[in-house]
Amino acid sequence: THDHGRSKFIDFPFVSSAQKNVMVDLVSRLENRLHSQLLPCTLPPDVQYYQSQTATAQASLHIRSGSDDSPVDFVLGSWVHSELPTGGSLDITSLSAYLKSSTDAPNFVFEMIRRSPTMLVLILDFPPRKDLVLWPDDLKTFYEDTELDTHRQALERVPEVQPYFSPSLCLRTVFSPTAILVRIVTENGGVERMEEIIRDHLDPISKQVLGIWLDHCACAKRDVGEAERAYLNKRDGLIRNKTIEIDLGSSFPRMFGPEVANRVLQVIKGYFTV
Numbered sequence: 001t002h003d004h005g006r007s008k009f010i011d012f013p014f015v016s017s018a019q020k021n022v023m024v025d026l027v028s029r030l031e032n033r034l035h036s037q038l039l040p041c042t043l044p045p046d047v048q049y050y051q052s053q054t055a056t057a058q059a060s061l062h063i064r065s066g067s068d069d070s071p072v073d074f075v076l077g078s079w080v081h082s083e084l085p086t087g088g089s090l091d092i093t094s095l096s097a098y099l100k101s102s103t104d105a106p107n108f109v110f111e112m113i114r115r116s117p118t119m120l121v122l123i124l125d126f127p128p129r130k131d132l133v134l135w136p137d138d139l140k141t142f143y144e145d146t147e148l149d150t151h152r153q154a155l156e157r158v159p160e161v162q163p164y165f166s167p168s169l170c171l172r173t174v175f176s177p178t179a180i181l182v183r184i185v186t187e188n189g190g191v192e193r194m195e196e197i198i199r200d201h202l203d204p205i206s207k208q209v210l211g212i213w214l215d216h217c218a219c220a221k222r223d224v225g226e227a228e229r230a231y232l233n234k235r236d237g238l239i240r241n242k243t244i245e246i247d248l249g250s251s252f253p254r255m256f257g258p259e260v261a262n263r264v265l266q267v268i269k270g271y272f273t274v
C-alpha cells in the first residue's frame with residue numbers, strides 16, 4: 001500500500017541523523033498543514049523505490065497530488081543515494097511543492113545535496129511564477145513583507161557558508177531575489193562541524209522558510225484572471241521541464257542506467273506536465 005512506500009521514503013536511510021531530522025520535520029510540517037488537501041501517493045512501487053542494476057545507486061520518490069479544491073498541484077519528496085567511483089557517495093534529499101495556475105503564488109523548493117561528508121549544497125527558494133519586474137506587488141507580498149532575506153543573511157554569516165552558483169544559467173533565471181543557494185564546506189571542522197551547522201542553522205531556517213511559504217503562498221487567497229492563468233500555465237510548463245532536464249537529465253541515466261532512469265523520469269514528467 002502507499003503506506004509501505006511512504007516508510008521507505010521517510011526513512012532517508014543514507015544520510016546523517018541531522019540531515020534526516022530536517023527532512024522528516026519538513027515533510028511532517030508540510031503534510032500536517034496541507035493535511036486533507038493532499039491525496040495519498042499513488043506511485044507504482046518500482047518508482048516509490050528504485051535502484052540501478054548493481055544497486056550502486058538507490059532512490060525513493062514520494063509524490064502526492066493536491067485535491068481538486070486545493071491550490072496545490074502536487075508535493076514531491078525524494079532521496080537519492082549514489083556511490084561515487086572515488087569511494088564517497090552523493091546523497092540528495094529534496095522536498096518541493098508546486099502550485100496550480102489558480103494561484104500566482106511562488107512554489108517551494110528545498111534540496112540538500114551532500115557531495116561528501118564535509119560538502120553540502122543547499123537550495124531553499126520560492127521560485128517566482130511571474131516576472132517580478134512586471135509585477136512589483138508580488139515582489140513586495142512574497143519577498144519583502146515576509147522578510148525572507150533575513151534568513152539568507154543569517155546563513156551567510158556562518159563562516160563555512162559560501163554562495164553556490166549553478167553551472168546552468170537557465171536554472172539561475174528560475175531563482176528568486178531571496179534564494180538561499182549556498183555551498184557549505186567544513187574541511188577543517190570535519191563532519192561534526194557539518195552536522196552542527198545543519199542542526200543549529202539549516203534546521204531552524206528551513207522550518208521558518210517553509211512556515212512562511214505555507215502561510216503566505218500555499219494558503220494565500222489570490223485572484224487569477226483567464227489571461228494570467230494562460231501565462232502561468234505556459235511559464236510553469238517551461239520551468240518544470242527545464243528543472244527536470246537540468247537536475248535529472250544527465251545525472252539520472254548516469255546513476256541508474258537508461259532503462260530505470262527513463263521509467264522514473266516518465267512518471268515524474270507526468271506530474272510535471274501542466
Ligand SMILES: C=CC1=C(C)/C(=C/C2=NC(=C3\c4[nH]c(Cc5[nH]c(C=O)c(C)c5CC)c(C)c4C(=O)[C@@H]3C(=O)OC)/[C@@H](CCC(=O)O)[C@@H]2C)NC1=O
Pocket residue numbers: 076077078080092094109111113121123125127166167168171174175181243244246247248251252268
Ligand atoms: C528551482 C530551483 C532548483 C535549483 C537551484 C536546483 C539545483 C540543483 N539540483 C541539482 C540536482 C538535483 N536535484 C535533485 C532532486 C530533484 N530535482 C527535481 C527537479 O525537478 C526532482 C524531480 C528531484 C527529485 C528526483 C536531484 C536528484 C538532483 C541531481 O542529481 C542534481 C545534482 O545535484 O547533481 C549533482 C543540481 C543540478 C546540477 C547543478 O547545477 O549542479 C543543482 C544543484 N534544482 C532546482 O529545482
